[in-house]
Structures are given as C-alpha cells and as structure tokens.
Amino acid sequence: MITIEHVSKNYDDGGHLAVDNLDLTIETGTTVALIGPSGCGKTTTMRMINRLETPTTGRILINGEDVAKVDQKKLRRSIGYVIQQVGLFPHMTIERNIATVPRLLGWEKKKTDARIDELLDLVGLDPAVMRRRFPHELSGGQRQRVGFARALAAAPRIMLMDEPFGAIDPITRVRLQDEFREILKKVSKTVVMVTHDLDEAIKMGDRIAIMRDGKLLQYDTPADILARPANDFVRDFLGQDRHIKRLSLIEVHTVMSPPSAAGCGTEIGGDESLHTALALILGSDLPGIDVVDGTGRRIGYLARDTVFAAQA
Numbered sequence: 249m250i251t252i253e254h255v256s257k258n259y260d261d262g263g264h265l266a267v268d269n270l271d272l273t274i275e276t277g278t279t280v281a282l283i284g285p286s287g288c289g290k291t292t293t294m295r296m297i298n299r300l301e302t303p304t305t306g307r308i309l310i311n312g313e314d315v316a317k318v319d320q321k322k323l324r325r326s327i328g329y330v331i332q333q334v335g336l337f338p339h340m341t342i343e344r345n346i347a348t349v350p351r352l353l354g355w356e357k358k359k360t361d362a363r364i365d366e367l368l369d370l371v372g373l374d375p376a377v378m379r380r381r382f383p384h385e386l387s388g389g390q391r392q393r394v395g396f397a398r399a400l401a402a403a404p405r406i407m408l409m410d411e412p413f414g415a416i417d418p419i420t421r422v423r424l425q426d427e428f429r430e431i432l433k434k435v436s437k438t439v440v441m442v443t444h445d446l447d448e449a450i451k452m453g454d455r456i457a458i459m460r461d462g463k464l465l466q467y468d469t470p471a472d473i474l475a476r477p478a479n480d481f482v483r484d485f486l487g488q489d490r491h492i493k494r495l496s497l498i499e500v501h502t503v504m505s506p507p508s509a510a511g512c513g514t515e516i517g518g519d520e521s522l523h524t525a526l527a528l529i530l531g532s533d534l535p536g537i538d539v540v541d542g543t544g545r546r547i548g549y550l551a552r553d554t555v556f557a558a559q560a
C-alpha cells in the first residue's frame with residue numbers, strides 16, 4: 249500500500265504549490281490513474297513516490313515505511329518506472345536494456361537470461377528475434393513493450409507509469425493498454441499512472457484521482473466518478489458524454505434478460521460492454537439483440553431500453 253500523507257511540494261519557495269496538501273491511499277495490487285489539466289501536479293506526485301522529487305512537507309509511506317528513510321538507490325530499484333519516450337539506452341541491445349536492474353542487483357547470468365526470455369514473451373515479443381536488436385530497430389509500440397519489460401525485470405511490487413502510451417499511435421495504444429492491463433492484473437502490481445487521456449484512465453484505473461492546481465478533487469472508481477462527479481469542474485472535465493463512457497464499464501451479461509424464444513438475428517458476446525451494445529442496437533434499429541457465449545450459444549437478450557436505462 250502507498251500512503252501519501254498531507255504532501256505538499258513547493259519548487260521555488262514562492263507561494264505556488266505544485267502539490268497542495270495531498271492525501272491519497274493506493275491499495276496494494278490496484279491501479280490508480282492520476283489525471284487533470286496540464287500543470288496540476290500529477291507528475292510531481294508520482295515522482296515523489298520514488299524520490300525523484302522530495303516533498304516540501306508531508307510524507308509518503310510504502311507498506312508503512314517512510315520512503316524518505318529508505319536508501320534512495322534501493323528504493324528506485326524496487327520500483328518499476330515507465331516513461332513516455334521509454335528511455336531505452338540506444339547503444340545497448342534489447343537484452344542488455346532489460347537486464348539493467350538485474351545486473352545492478354548482481355543477478356547471475358543464467359537467472360537474468362531466463363528472465364529476459366520470460367519478460368519478452370510476457371510483453372508479446374519473440375526473444376529469438378528481439379534479444380540482439382537495438383532500440384532504433386524497433387517500432388514505437390515495440391519499444392514501449394521493451395520499456396515495460398525492463399521496468400518489470402526485477403519483479404518490483406510497484407510500477408510508476410508516466411504517460412506510458414503518450415507517444416504511440418491510437419490503434420497501437422488501445423492494443424497496448426489492453427495487453428498491459430491484463431499483464432498488470434496477472435502479475436498483481438500496485439500501479440500509479442499519469443495520463444492526459446480520460447478513456448485511458450477509465451480503462452486502466454481501478455480508481456481515478458482527479459487533480460487541479462495541486463489539489464485532489466475526487467478519488468473514486470471510474471464508474472462512481474462518471475456517475476457522480478464531485479463538482480462542476482469534474483463534471484466539465486469528464487465531458488458531455490460521461491454517461492456513454494460509463495456504458496463501457498458495464499458488461500452485457502450483468503444486465504441481460506433471459507433469451508427470447510426466437511432469435512432476433514443480431515448478436516453480441518456476453519462479456520462485451522454496453523457501449524459496444526449501444527452501437528450495435530443503434531446500427532440495427534432493433535428493440536433489442538441476442539446475447540451469446542463464446543461458443544455462439546444464445547444465453548440472453550439485451551433490450552434497447554435496458555441499455556438506455558443503464559446510462560441514466
């Protein structure tokens with residue numbers, strides 16, 4: 249668990265606080281997305297966790313231990329850090345890049361080698377092809393995968409991710425978000441992620457922290473934030489389509505009714521979102537659609553009105 253207690257950051261001794269009396273608790277194994285307008289203090293907050301910045305007042309605890317009292321090198325090596333432009337060492341092969349922290353920790357070659365293969369597999373890259381390549385021989389998406397693998401190398405319990413998909417084209421970005429989310433769940437990390445992208449925060453975050461002028465405005469699950477913005481600023485920040493965005497968090501099988509006697513010809517998977525269902529229903533102009541399982545068997549019926557009611 250990461251506990252941020254009454255933390256403020258004043259960079260210039262002037263009156264302006266980059267982070268203003270922030271209190272935030274991040275439960276172990278969850279992902280928290282920090283979001284808010286440019287300059288609101290997201291990156292500063294994240295960088296105080298691994299002591300790239302020092303709080304002016306307040307303290308940050310990891311599992312009860314004050315990070316200010318932990319050896320700085322030890323702290324950094326125990327926290328994975330992924331940044332927008334990846335920051336791979338250009339003159340090193342992919343395998344050496346991934347081995348950075350294991351080497352600093354003095355791992356044996358055999359253990360490091362096995363770990364490199366395991367991680368490249370995990371992030372969907374073929375070790376036989378990738379190990380000996382250099383960063384400039386990779387696409388942006390592949391580099392981001394390697395950056396992610398490198399951050400995971402020494403199995404840190406915490407991952408900090410600063411705009412990890414910011415420099416990636418939209419199609420690759422969505423695919424990487426899906427894959428990284430699955431991997432982070434599988435390896436059960438505590439993740440703090442900075443993003444400008446509300447859809448990304450909704451998709452990746454178990455909780456979203458919305459900041460403005462260094463202050464925390466709302467900290468809640470994506471569904472609760474979208475349903476109940478804390479104030480007018482948050483409501484505006486979420487946008488007019490927040491009800492539609494909420495539909496992307498609800499799976500069809502959770503609201504479907506029993507299957508209709510006769511199929512209606514248009515179908516959707518039970519684990520798809522109501523957002524996808526809405527698009528299908530509007531496109532088909534039907535009062536509802538069939539819900540099917542992975543084998544194509546009809547398991548339910550989703551009425552248009554059910555989708556509309558879920559938006560409210």
Ligand SMILES: Nc1ncnc2c1ncn2[C@@H]1O[C@H](COP(=O)(O)OP(=O)(O)OP(=O)(O)O)[C@@H](O)[C@H]1O
Nearest residue numbers: 259260265266284285286287288289290291292293
């Ligand atoms: N090293 C620094 N020295 C002085 N001021 C800084 C420094 N880093 C950040 N700031 C200031 O602190 C405030 C918060 O910056 P921070 O980078 O944390 O915001 P952010 O929400 O991550 O912004 P962005 O979304 O634009 O990356 C801003 O006013 C910024 O100008």
